[in-house]
Amino acid sequence: MTITKPKAKPSQTAESFISGAPDSEARQKGVKKGNKRQISLTITPALLERVDELATELGQSRAAIINMAIYRAVEHGLIKE
DSSP states (O other): OOOOOOOOOOOOOHHHHHHTSTTOTTSOSSEEETTEEEOOOOOOHHHHHHHHHHHHHHTOOHHHHHHHHHHHHHHHOOOOO
């Protein structure tokens, strides 16, 4: 029995190499969860408590309240006081 070298794998194209880079803009941030993306959010404890109170009052989840607030801000803009 003879020892054979494994066949070399075809090298990646330059485009696939570049698009795989960590700083490539083609890659979306966040973890895909169904048709949504999971992100990380940092919020003050006082504001989080108010969000939770509102969620309880409306019978919604914390995530639903945050999603609704972001949607309204994006669609209707922010009110300047």
